[in-house]
Amino acid sequence: MVVLRLIGVPPLAPDWLMPVARERWDAVAPLLMDVLTALDLEALAKYCQCYAQYRAAQTWMGENGMTMTIRNDKGEVKLIAAVPHVGIASKMLAEMRHYERDFGLTPAARSAKLEDLAEPYTDADLARLVADSGAGEERIGSTG
Numbered sequence: 001m002v003v004l005r006l007i008g009v010p011p012l013a014p015d016w017l018m019p020v021a022r023e024r025w026d027a028v029a030p031l032l033m034d035v036l037t038a039l040d041l042e043a044l045a046k047y048c049q050c051y052a053q054y055r056a057a058q059t060w061m062g063e064n065g066m067t068m069t070i071r072n073d074k075g076e077v078k079l080i081a082a083v084p085h086v087g088i089a090s091k092m093l094a095e096m097r098h099y100e101r102d103f104g105l106t107p108a109a110r111s112a113k114l115e116d117l118a119e120p121y122t123d124a125d126l127a128r129l130v131a132d133s134g135a136g137e138e139r140i141g142s143t144g
Contacts (some may be wrong), residue, residue, distance in 0.1 A: 011036075014045050018021040021045075021052035032103055040103075047099035052090035 010033055013025035025048045028038070036044070066086050070079040101109045 011041055013048070016051040017045060017048055018056075020055050021048040024048040026050045028103075028105070035104065043102065047096060047103065050092045050095040050099065054089055054096060057089035059072075060085050061089065066094065091097060 003116060010026075010029035013022045013029075023045065028048070029044065032040075032044070061083065063086075064083070066083060067080050068083050069077055070081060072078045100106050104110045
């Protein structure tokens with residue numbers, strides 16, 4: 001499979017993104033240009049949309065609170081429960097964490113990627129590289 005890297009200016013955000021999601025896209029897409037491919041754009045859009053929904057839920061809770069009081073027919077407090085926005089924010093935060101890990105948007109994710117890239121060669125790896133390159137062998141037609 002051929003995977004085409006994006007070159008030049010960051011891709012435009014999809015039209016269907018919420019305004020806050022579009023702002024997130026504009027902030028994050030340029031930072032990911034060295035790793036983004038055309039195949040990643042849908043996942044990036046989903047990450048940005050989760051971010052917007054998380055922010056909307058957080059904003060609503062900041063203005064209205066995180067709990068609601070449920071009363072019985074007599075007006076007595078029956079239950080104090082979390083508003084639905086608590087669940088929405090929690091779900092979107094969990095989804096964002098997956099995308100942030102996949103895109104390397106957290107220090108831990110970047111460290112893990114660097115560790116994978118910096119894995120040292122073993123003696124067996126080096127011997128195989130030397131053998132595969134033909135180093136030390138006389139080659140037909142060589143002048144030396």
